[in-house]
Amino acid sequence: MRVCFLILFAFLIVGVGHCPAQDFFRVNWNNPQGTSHQFRTFSSRGGAAELMDSVSVEFRSLGYLMHYWEEIEKKDTLTFQLQPGNQHSWKAIKQGNVPEEWWKKLGSPPLYYSGPYTWMETLVKSMENEGFPFAAVRIDSIETEDTYLTGVLELDKGPLILWDSLKVSGESRTTQKYLQLYSGLVPGKPFSQKEFESGVRRIRRSPYFQLDSIPYLGFQLKSAAPHFRLKDRRINVFDGVVGLIPNQNQPNSMLLTGDINLQLYHLGGKGRDISLHWQRPNFQSQNLDLSAKESYLFGSPLSFELDFSLLKQDTTFVNRGVSIEFGYSISEFGNIRFFNRRQAGDLIGGFESAEVLPSYLDFRWNSYGLGAAWNMLDDPIFPRKGSTIEAEFSIGNKNLVENTAIPGEVYQKFDKSSTQLQAKLHAEKHVYLTPVWGMWIRMKSGVLKNDNLFLNELSRLGGLRSIRGFNELYFFADRYAFLNFEQRLFFGKGSYLMAFGDFGVINNPFTSPQIDRPRSFGLGINLDTDGGLFSFVFGMGKSAFQPATISQSRIHFGYLARF
Structure with a gap:
C-alpha cells in the first residue's frame, strides 16, 4: 500500500510539471496601414478574447476577410498574433x-x-x-x-408612408392645427424622419409649451401619426403697482400713477399673443406700449404683429408710433420679418421767442424695414447655453412739420423732407461651464442716420434692461453700442447670483461731450419662484454726467408674476 501511494505521488508531480499554466495572455497586431505595432496583455483568456473580437471586426470592415489568429506559447505567456492576409x-x-x-x-x-x-x-x-x-x-x-x-x-423600398394627422394630448390648450403648422408635419405629405426630428426639436424649443413625455410614431394603413403629449409653460405675466397722488396742476384733485405690465401668450392654443405696458412715474410723464400677434395668419406660414407706442416726456413732447409686421420662419432656428413703421413726434411747450430750432421738433417718419433672427438657445425661458443674433434695417422718408409756435423762418435752412435710415444689431451668448457656474454675454448696437436729427426721436437707453446703474431711459443716443457681461452662480434652474459689468459707447449730438462711455458694475440675484420671477440688482454707474458714488448708485427691482 505504501509503495502504491509513492508511485501515485510521483505520477502527479511529473504530470503537473508537464501541464501548461499560462499566467499572461498577449494580443499582438499591426495597424491596418502597417505603421505601428499594437499589443495588449491580459491576466485572463476571456479579456484577450473580447479584444480579439473587436480587432477582428475592425480588420473585416477594412476588407481583410481571410485574417486569422496564430497562437504562440512561450513560458508563462500565450500570444495571439494576428495574420491579416490579403485585403479585398x-x-x-x-x-x-x-x-x-x-x-x-x-x-x-x-x-x-x-x-x-x-x-x-x-x-x-x-x-x-x-x-x-x-x-x-x-x-x-x-x-x-x-x-x-x-x-x-x-x-x-417597402410601402410609401404618408403623414397622418398628429395627435395632441396632455395638459395643454394647444390646438392640433397650430401644432401641425408649428412642427411642419403636414398630413398627406410623404413621411420624413428628418422632418420628424426637426419637428420634435422645434416643439422642445417652444416658449408656449414643453414635451411631457417622449414623442412616438404610430404606423398603420400606410400612414404615420406622430403623438405628442404636451404641458403648457407658465409664461403669462401680470404685475403692477397703482397709486394716487395729489395733482399739482389741479388743486383738490388726485392723479393716477403706477406701472402695469400684462402679457398673455398662446391665447386659444393658437400662438396668439397680446401685451400691455403702461407706466406713469409722475404727473408729467407716462408711456404706453400695446402689442398683438397672430401666428400662421389664415393658415399660412406668415405671422402678423401690430404694435402701438406712446411716450409723453414731461411738458416737452409726445411721441407716437405704429408698426405692422409680417414674419416668416425660414428654418427651425431662423426667421425673417418685414415691417412698416410710422412714427410721429409733437411738441407740447411753446417756443414763440425761438430764433433757432429747438432740440425737440415735430416730425413724421414713415419707414420700411427687414429683420432677421437666428436662435440657437437650448431653452426659450431659462437658457444655459447657446446663442442668438438679431439684425434689423429700415429706411424711409422723414418730414418736418412746422409748429405754429415757432417762427417759420427758422425752418428755411433745413430740408423738410429727407431720407432717414436706422439699423440695429443684438447678439447674446450663454456659456455653460459647470452645472452651477455659467456666463452670459450680450451686445446691442444701433444707429439712426439723418442730417436733421432731434432729441425726441433718438434711441433711449439705461436701466435694468440695458445699462444698469442708471435711471430708466436715462440716455439719448443716435449711435450706441453696449456690452453686458455676467458671471452666474446657479442654485436652481432659473435662480442664480450674479456679478456683472456693463460697458457702453453712446453718441448724443445735443450734449457736450457728444461721446459718452458709461460703465457700471454690480451684484444681483434672480429668483424663479412658484409665483413668478423676481430680480434684485444693485449697480454703480459712471458716465460723463454721473459720478461713481454710493449716493448715485441704483437699485433695480423686477418682478414678473407668471400664471
Missing part, C-alpha cells in the same frame, strides 16, 4: 434594381471594401426622408476573383 476590394458594384434617380443623386458606390456599405446607409437614410421608412438594401450575387469582389445591389 470591390471590382464592381452593379446598380441592380436601384432607381436611376437615386443612382444619379448619390453617384456610384466607392470600390474600397467598406465604401458600398456607407453608400447603402446613405441611400436608406435618404429614402427614409422621401416616404419610405422601411426601405432596405443589400448586396446580392457576390462573386470573388482573387482579392476582388463583384456584387449586385438589391433594393426593397
Whole structure:
C-alpha cells in the first residue's frame, strides 16, 4: 500500500510539471496601414478574447476577410498574433434594381471594401426622408476573383408612408392645427424622419409649451401619426403697482400713477399673443406700449404683429408710433420679418421767442424695414447655453412739420423732407461651464442716420434692461453700442447670483461731450419662484454726467408674476 501511494505521488508531480499554466495572455497586431505595432496583455483568456473580437471586426470592415489568429506559447505567456492576409476590394458594384434617380443623386458606390456599405446607409437614410421608412438594401450575387469582389445591389423600398394627422394630448390648450403648422408635419405629405426630428426639436424649443413625455410614431394603413403629449409653460405675466397722488396742476384733485405690465401668450392654443405696458412715474410723464400677434395668419406660414407706442416726456413732447409686421420662419432656428413703421413726434411747450430750432421738433417718419433672427438657445425661458443674433434695417422718408409756435423762418435752412435710415444689431451668448457656474454675454448696437436729427426721436437707453446703474431711459443716443457681461452662480434652474459689468459707447449730438462711455458694475440675484420671477440688482454707474458714488448708485427691482 505504501509503495502504491509513492508511485501515485510521483505520477502527479511529473504530470503537473508537464501541464501548461499560462499566467499572461498577449494580443499582438499591426495597424491596418502597417505603421505601428499594437499589443495588449491580459491576466485572463476571456479579456484577450473580447479584444480579439473587436480587432477582428475592425480588420473585416477594412476588407481583410481571410485574417486569422496564430497562437504562440512561450513560458508563462500565450500570444495571439494576428495574420491579416490579403485585403479585398470591390471590382464592381452593379446598380441592380436601384432607381436611376437615386443612382444619379448619390453617384456610384466607392470600390474600397467598406465604401458600398456607407453608400447603402446613405441611400436608406435618404429614402427614409422621401416616404419610405422601411426601405432596405443589400448586396446580392457576390462573386470573388482573387482579392476582388463583384456584387449586385438589391433594393426593397417597402410601402410609401404618408403623414397622418398628429395627435395632441396632455395638459395643454394647444390646438392640433397650430401644432401641425408649428412642427411642419403636414398630413398627406410623404413621411420624413428628418422632418420628424426637426419637428420634435422645434416643439422642445417652444416658449408656449414643453414635451411631457417622449414623442412616438404610430404606423398603420400606410400612414404615420406622430403623438405628442404636451404641458403648457407658465409664461403669462401680470404685475403692477397703482397709486394716487395729489395733482399739482389741479388743486383738490388726485392723479393716477403706477406701472402695469400684462402679457398673455398662446391665447386659444393658437400662438396668439397680446401685451400691455403702461407706466406713469409722475404727473408729467407716462408711456404706453400695446402689442398683438397672430401666428400662421389664415393658415399660412406668415405671422402678423401690430404694435402701438406712446411716450409723453414731461411738458416737452409726445411721441407716437405704429408698426405692422409680417414674419416668416425660414428654418427651425431662423426667421425673417418685414415691417412698416410710422412714427410721429409733437411738441407740447411753446417756443414763440425761438430764433433757432429747438432740440425737440415735430416730425413724421414713415419707414420700411427687414429683420432677421437666428436662435440657437437650448431653452426659450431659462437658457444655459447657446446663442442668438438679431439684425434689423429700415429706411424711409422723414418730414418736418412746422409748429405754429415757432417762427417759420427758422425752418428755411433745413430740408423738410429727407431720407432717414436706422439699423440695429443684438447678439447674446450663454456659456455653460459647470452645472452651477455659467456666463452670459450680450451686445446691442444701433444707429439712426439723418442730417436733421432731434432729441425726441433718438434711441433711449439705461436701466435694468440695458445699462444698469442708471435711471430708466436715462440716455439719448443716435449711435450706441453696449456690452453686458455676467458671471452666474446657479442654485436652481432659473435662480442664480450674479456679478456683472456693463460697458457702453453712446453718441448724443445735443450734449457736450457728444461721446459718452458709461460703465457700471454690480451684484444681483434672480429668483424663479412658484409665483413668478423676481430680480434684485444693485449697480454703480459712471458716465460723463454721473459720478461713481454710493449716493448715485441704483437699485433695480423686477418682478414678473407668471400664471
